[in-house]
Amino acid sequence: MKAPTSYKEVQRYKQLMARFYNRRDRIRQFKEGDLVLRLFKASRPKKQDKLNPKWKRPYRVRRVIGPGTYQLEELSGKVIKHTWHGIYLKTYYT
Incomplete structure (x- = not known):
């Protein structure tokens, strides 16, 4: 692919790249009461060995704060x- 030279070509190229990126980027949607797993490194552990689990225990979605933002509670x-x-959560299947 040759380099874009005009303003329209640059804008079209940016749209194509955004579409390519957004096609792979999916935010998971959850409802209140859903069981989810939380990504371990999202809680900023000081050291993560490669043998540690990547996902932490199941949590329940307590409240949907906004689009893609959730408040969690433990099962207790x-x-x-x-x-x-x-992006730091995934569905927990029982």
């Missing part, structure tokens, strides 16, 4: 302080 009912983005 204890509320987690921080909110989590959907």
Whole structure:
């Protein structure tokens, strides 16, 4: 592919690249009460060995804060302080 030279070509190239990137980038959607796993490294552990689990225990979605942002609680009912983005969560299947 030759390099874009005009303004229109540059804009078209940017649109194509954005479409290519966004095609692979999917934010997971959850509802209140769904069981989810949380990405371990999202909680900023000091050291992560390669044999540690990548996903942390199941949590329940307590509240949907906004699009893609969730408040979690443990299965025992204890509320987690921080909110989590959907990219750091995945569905837990029982």
